[in-house]
Amino acid sequence: MSPHSLTIVEGAARLLRLLTLLQSRARWSGDELADRLGVTSRTLRRDVARLRDLGYPVDADPGVAGGYRLGRGGRLPPLLLDDDEAVAIAVGLRVATATAVEGVETAAVAALSKLDGVLPARLRERVDAVQTGTVQLPGPDVPRIDIDVLVTLARGCRHTEGLRFGYTDNHGAVSQRWVEPLRVVHTGRRWYLVARDRDRDAWRTFRVDRVVDPALTGQRYTLVDPPDPVELVSEGTAVAPYSVTGSVLVYAPYDRVRRVIPATMAVVTAVDDSTTLVRMAAWDLAPLADFVLRIPFDFQVRDPPELRDRIAEIAARIARRHRGS
Secondary structure (H helix, E strand, O other): OOHHHHHHHHHHHHHHHHHHHHHHOOOEEHHHHHHHHOOOHHHHHHHHHHHHHOOOOEEEOOOOOOEEEEOOOOOOOOOOOOHHHHHHHHHHHHHHOOOOEEOHHHHHHHHHHHHHHHOOHHHHHHHHHHHHOOOOOOOOOOOOEEHHHHHHHHHHHHOOEEEEEEEEOOOOOEEEEEEEEEEEEEOOOOEEEEEEEOOOOEEEEEEHHHEEEEEEEEEEOOOOOOOOHHHHHHHHHHHOOOOEEEEEEEOOOHHHHHHHOOOOOOEEEEEEOOEEEEEEEEOOHHHHHHHHHOOOOOEEEEEOHHHHHHHHHHHHHHHHHHOOO
């Protein structure tokens, strides 16, 4: 390779390295970047100018305390992936082709075709092995989610910006909502928006498949004492819809209890380092008793008294059958 060609290759590699550094942090000082790249400040300024010529908006703050940051609105920077990251993305894209989010399948196929075209043979074999050795068990039909709706809601959460949208509740009533979004929560089957409803001055959960024409209002806000979004969705999906509720004090740490009782089944709250409160609900007492008996830790039923009596009755019957055996 000629010295001129070598210089071109080194310059291109340095530009990729510079772009990677700019993506890794919100802001760099000029001295830090020059030191990382092993170049002078003058060469750094020249490389920044080249990135701008290629369509990457690099913002610069002038002065002694100035620095550089990657701006918005330019070309999508190239991704530099190691082997495990490339395999994870390829497998994830193949799963996404069967997602419940409207419009993602086509985008996932397009992205997968691009990635598959540049994957080395050794990595393509790993991806194919996972794909061919995996069968997806069809679950219950779930409503399709419009990806544009999902992205708009997520942007509101990210930028703490108000949202307006039409919403259809459980009874089919349609209303206009003005909310301050907190988080979008995915339960594995459905997507929910957790937000403070300004008209009702209360925190609410909204099924994303029932949201219509969401729009950012441009009004920013500051969240005051926001709730745990996962716990709020768990309350709204695992407890609130049912007529019979119960609570159990479990003598095990929160982390251990959460591993066996997911948020989609019950509301799990830490009491102290060794005790956890579990609240669950059902349409009648029998499923509650069945749920409690499957808890693999010591527990005490707090309420309702009928549930406590039912568990005591079952325990006594089992003890009689096994006494002396």
